[in-house]
Amino acid sequence: MPNNRIETQLNKLSERGEKAFITYITAGLPDMDKTAQIIKAQESTDIIELGIPFSDPIADGPVIQQASYEAICAGATLSGTFKLMKSLRDEGVEKPIIFMLYYNTIVSCGIENFVRKCHEAGVDGLIVPDLPKEEQESLKAALDGDDRTILIELVSPVSKDRVPEILDGARGFVYCVSAMGVTGQGGTFHSTIKEYLSYVKSVSPIPVMMGFGIREASDVAQVKDTIDGAIVGSHFINLMRDAGFDPEAAREYTDRFKKELNAL
Amino acid sequence: MNSKAYYGEYGGQFVSESLMNTLDEIDKAFEEAIRDPEFIKEYHYYLKQYVGRETPLYLAERLSEKYGTKIYLKREDLNHTGAHKINNVIGQILLAKRMGKTRIIAETGAGQHGVATATGAALFNMECTVYMGKEDVKRQALNVMRMEMLGATVVSVESGSNTLKDATNEAIRTWAKTAEDTFYIIGSAIGPYPYPKMVKEFQAVISREAKRQHMEAEGRLPDVVMACVGGGSNSIGMFADFIDEPGVELIGVEAAGKGIDTNEHAASMAKGRPGVLHGTRSYLLQDEDGNIQLAHSISAGLDYPGVGPEHAYLHDMGRAKYVPITDEEAMDALMELTQPP
Numbered sequence: 001m002p003n004n005r006i007e008t009q010l011n012k013l014s015e016r017g018e019k020a021f022i023t024y025i026t027a028g029l030p031d032m033d034k035t036a037q038i039i040k041a042q043e044s045t046d047i048i049e050l051g052i053p054f055s056d057p058i059a060d061g062p063v064i065q066q067a068s069y070e071a072i073c074a075g076a077t078l079s080g081t082f083k084l085m086k087s088l089r090d091e092g093v094e095k096p097i098i099f100m101l102y103y104n105t106i107v108s109c110g111i112e113n114f115v116r117k118c119h120e121a122g123v124d125g126l127i128v129p130d131l132p133k134e135e136q137e138s139l140k141a142a143l144d145g146d147d148r149t150i151l152i153e154l155v156s157p158v159s160k161d162r163v164p165e166i167l168d169g170a171r172g173f174v175y176c177v178s179a180m181g182v183t184g185q186g187g188t189f190h191s192t193i194k195e196y197l198s199y200v201k202s203v204s205p206i207p208v209m210m211g212f213g214i215r216e217a218s219d220v221a222q223v224k225d226t227i228d229g230a231i232v233g234s235h236f237i238n239l240m241r242d243a244g245f246d247p248e249a250a251r252e253y254t255d256r257f258k259k260e261l262n263a264l
Numbered sequence: 265m266n267s268k269a270y271y272g273e274y275g276g277q278f279v280s281e282s283l284m285n286t287l288d289e290i291d292k293a294f295e296e297a298i299r300d301p302e303f304i305k306e307y308h309y310y311l312k313q314y315v316g317r318e319t320p321l322y323l324a325e326r327l328s329e330k331y332g333t334k335i336y337l338k339r340e341d342l343n344h345t346g347a348h349k350i351n352n353v354i355g356q357i358l359l360a361k362r363m364g365k366t367r368i369i370a371e372t373g374a375g376q377h378g379v380a381t382a383t384g385a386a387l388f389n390m391e392c393t394v395y396m397g398k399e400d401v402k403r404q405a406l407n408v409m410r411m412e413m414l415g416a417t418v419v420s421v422e423s424g425s426n427t428l429k430d431a432t433n434e435a436i437r438t439w440a441k442t443a444e445d446t447f448y449i450i451g452s453a454i455g456p457y458p459y460p461k462m463v464k465e466f467q468a469v470i471s472r473e474a475k476r477q478h479m480e481a482e483g484r485l486p487d488v489v490m491a492c493v494g495g496g497s498n499s500i501g502m503f504a505d506f507i508d509e510p511g512v513e514l515i516g517v518e519a520a521g522k523g524i525d526t527n528e529h530a531a532s533m534a535k536g537r538p539g540v541l542h543g544t545r546s547y548l549l550q551d552e553d554g555n556i557q558l559a560h561s562i563s564a565g566l567d568y569p570g571v572g573p574e575h576a577y578l579h580d581m582g583r584a585k586y587v588p589i590t591d592e593e594a595m596d597a598l599m600e601l602t603q604p605p
Contacts, residue, residue, distance in 0.1 A: 055555035056429060056541060058436045059280045065423050077553050103278055104540045108554025130278045130540070134266045156282035158443070166281070177282060 003147040005096040005124040006172045009046055010207050010228075020173070020229025021258045022209060023236045023250075024049040024100065026067040028076025032084045034245045040093060041247035044258035049127065049231070052081055052101035059102075059129035063234035078105055085121035098125035098152060106139065115142040118149040125172055127152045133166050157196045164203050173207040173228065176200055197226045217260035224264045232257070269457030272580060274573035277456040279436070279543045286443040291458045293363045298465060303358065310354045311469060314387065315344045317351075319470075321477035326605055336486070338474045340498065347565075348470060348498045349380035349451055355466030357384040360447035367391045367446040371435040373400055373428035374564035375407025377451030382416035384449075392416040395435040397427040403564065425558050428568055432542050452495025453572030456543030460500075460572050467501025475505045490515040493586065494530065494565055496572035503584060513585070516575060519561030520588035530559035531588040532571045533579050541569070546576040562591035 002008055013020050023045050027035050039048055053068040053076050060068070078101075085097065099118070106114045106128065118126070126149060131139065136151065143151055150171040155163050157177070167174060176197060201208045207228035210220060215235040220227060236253070243249030269275050277287055297303040311317040319339045328335045340348040360368060368385045370392070372378030378394040385392030394416050401408055401420045411418050424430040439448040453463045471489070478486050489506050491499035493516040506512040521529035529535065532547040539548040541556055549557040549569040559569040578584035589597075 055424060056433050058433045058542070059440070061437075062423070069424060072555060079553075102540075102554075104548075104550070104554040104556075106554075107539050107545075108550060108552070129280050130543075132277060132279065132281050132284050134269075134284070135276055135278055137265050154281050156280070158282055158285050160285065162281075162284065177280075 004150055004172070005094065006047060006098065006150065006152075007147075009096050010173060013046060014207070014228075019224070019227070019261050019264075020046045020207065020209060021254065021261055022047045022049060022211075022229060022231040023254060024051060024064075024231065024233035025237065025240065026051040026053055026064065026071050026076075027081040027084065028053060028071040028074055029067050029237070030070070030245055031074060032076070032080055034247075036084055036088060037247040038240065038245065038250045039088060039095070039097070041251040042095075042254045043251065044254045045095070046229070046258075047096045047098065049098045049100045049233070050081065050085075052078055052099055052105055054102040054105055057102060061234060063237050067237050078109060082117050082121045085123055089122040096124045097122070098127055099123050100127040100129070103128050103131045103135075111138055111142045115139075115149060119146060123149055125150050125152050127154065127175060129154060133162070155200055157192060163200055167204050167206070170206055173209050174200060174204050175231065176208060176210050176227075177212050194223060194226070197223050201226050217257050217264060220261075221264055230261065266457065271460075271574045271577035274538070274544070274546050274576040275457055275460060276540075276545050276573075277543060278540045278545065279456045280440055282440050283443060283456070286439075287456055287458070289363070290359075290462075294359055294458055294462055294465075297359055297362055303362065307355055307358055307466075310358070310387075311351065315350050315354065316342065317469065318473045318477075319343060321474055321481065323481070324601070327601065330605070334482070336474075336478065336481070338470060338502065340470060345376070345380045345383050347376040347380065348467060348501060349377045350383065351469055351501070352451065352463050352466040352497060353377070353380040353384040353449060356447070356449045356462060357381075357388055357390070359462075360390070360449070361388055363447065365390075365445060365447040367393070367442070368449055369393045369395065369435050369438055369442075369446055370449045370451060371395045371428065371431040372407075372451065373397070373431070373567065375400070375404040375411070376565055378416070378418070379407055379410050379414070381449050381451070382411040382414035385416060386414045393419060393438075395419050395421050395431040395438070397425070397431045398422045399426040400428065400431070400564065427558070429541075429556060429559075436542065451497060452568065453497045453500045453574065454495045454542055454544055454546070454568075454570060460544065460574055463497050463572075464500045464504055464574065467497050468504035470498070470501040471503060471505035474502065485509055485512050487511075488513045488515060490517065492517045492519070492563075492566065493571060493575060494519065494561075494563075495568045495570065496575045500572055500574055503578070507578070507583065514578065514583060516579075516584055516586040518571075518586055518588045519559075519563060519566040519594075520590045521560040521562070523590055524588050527557070528560035529588065530561045530567050530569065532559075532569060533576070533586045534588045536570070538576070544570075544573050546573045547571050547579070562594060
């Protein structure tokens with residue numbers, strides 16, 4: 001058994017023959033209490049991505065940019081998010097949770113200090129969209145030797161021959177970007193999406209997740225035999241916003257998505 | 265780690281995975297181009313015949329007399345479009361053409377780099393989009409008009425602080441989606457490698473000329489070379505050929521805005537700390553969470569919250585010294601240079 005919640009969860013899903021369902025929310029939007037409630041309401045979600053708001057989110061589309069901006073204005077901070085994580089773990093929430101954040105947030109905190117805090121707060125994984133393979137050395141050195149927090153790798157349709165190199169030693173799952181690097185493209189698939197996902201799947205030793213631009217389970221129907229799971233980001237934030245951040249709306253949407261995903 | 269992307273601990277390539285192959289492609293094309301005599305010949309042809317180089321190195325006589333020294337001014341303001349920005353635009357746009365790109369994008373703050381890029385794009389018949397913060401679009405309406413007259417599309421960026429850093433974010437996002445046919449012309453000595461190197465290469469013409477002109481005038485190298493630093497393109501161009509001359513003191517002047525002890529300045533080396541923004545690691549104005557702070561300067565071209573990675577390196581090595589100057593001091597100096605004594 002791996003000593004990491006994400007990998008344990010993915011193993012369990014694989015045994016059951018299920019695809020993973022992953023959602024993204026921005027921490028502190030509209031406030032940390034609501035974020036905690038929205039996390040707890042998602043019983044059907046397999047893994048949760050928690051975005052740490054950053055002033056200059058260059059890899060995000062307008063929805064997450066705005067969410068990030070509003071969360072910062074409402075007082076969301078990295079230390080506040082660690083506090084939220086700790087209290088969730090103290091309450092017995094065992095769901096795998098990944099921090100999605102920009103590298104400067106880590107650098108500013110101090111890389112080793114940041115990793116220690118992740119261990120203490122029960123952060124299971126990190127997605128750092130502005131940290132390509134070539135720049136991962138320092139963070140990987142700090143994460144190395146302790147399975148509690150792992151680094152999740154991203155690949156894009158233009159990664160091509162970089163994919164095997166990126167996946168060499170990769171942990172958890174591989175996050176496939178599907179709209180040339182930016183979220184919120186309204187379900188528009190990159191023209192060569194099927195070939196791209198098949199290629200990643202063919203070389204990946206770990207589960208392949210399709211991210212960016214998914215709204216409903218039916219959106220991934222065309223690639224269901226290729227991917228191991230789906231990630232919903234911008235759409236989930238829009239949905240939460242429209243529902244006034246009502247945790248019940250999160251529960252309903254995620255229950256339905258997971259059920260439909262299983263039925264594909 | 266790609267060690268050639270670094271100046272000491274500064275620089276690097278902190279961009280999304282989807283841009284890594286693009287950066288590699290640009291790096292290869294750039295290294296090939298600057299070793300190709302035909303490319304260099306074409307670049308210098310346009311600098312001479314279109315930009316109007318070389319620019320004079322002018323001895324400011326009364327000012328020199330007043331301060332008991334000799335002060336020469338390198339007149340980059342006399343370039344076509346009114347600033348040094350065009351030097352780099354010509355170089356990068358020729359590279360874009362060579363790479364078969366058909367669209368150009370750029371970010372701009374005050375509009376100087378935007379106007380230079382729109383001009384270059386019109387010259388070489390390329391489609392051009394310039395990203396500009398909503399605040400700057402309002403403040404610099406005349407430059408918006410110039411860019412549009414030149415056939416460029418100006419996109420008013422409404423996110424975050426609505427200024428230069430947000431325009432840069434938007435340009436990078438667009439680039440990540442369209443890199444196959446689009447070349448991003450970065451105007452300052454910032455961004456992921458090889459941009460800081462390219463900008464230096466194409467701005468180094470400033471110091472190459474100045475060095476020769478000074479030798480002709482004085483028969484020796486200058487004691488001090490001084491330039492203002494925002495992102496650092498003008499200053500890295502002015503320093504370039506003097507860095508390996510240990511007898512020449514290099515001084516960069518940062519914008520201290522309303523004072524470095526206020527929250528309204530752009531002195532990233534005096535008051536910032538190292539961090540990662542827009543693809544590069546360098547000194548940044550940031551809060552305790554690593555969120556980037558707003559920069560202020562009376563000079564709209566200097567209000568960037570970071571600085572080029574080579575400047576950060578020259579600073580740490582002690583090769584160049586960086587001093588902050590307030591808005592008031594800068595205005596006083598401008599008036600002193602402008603008016604009769």
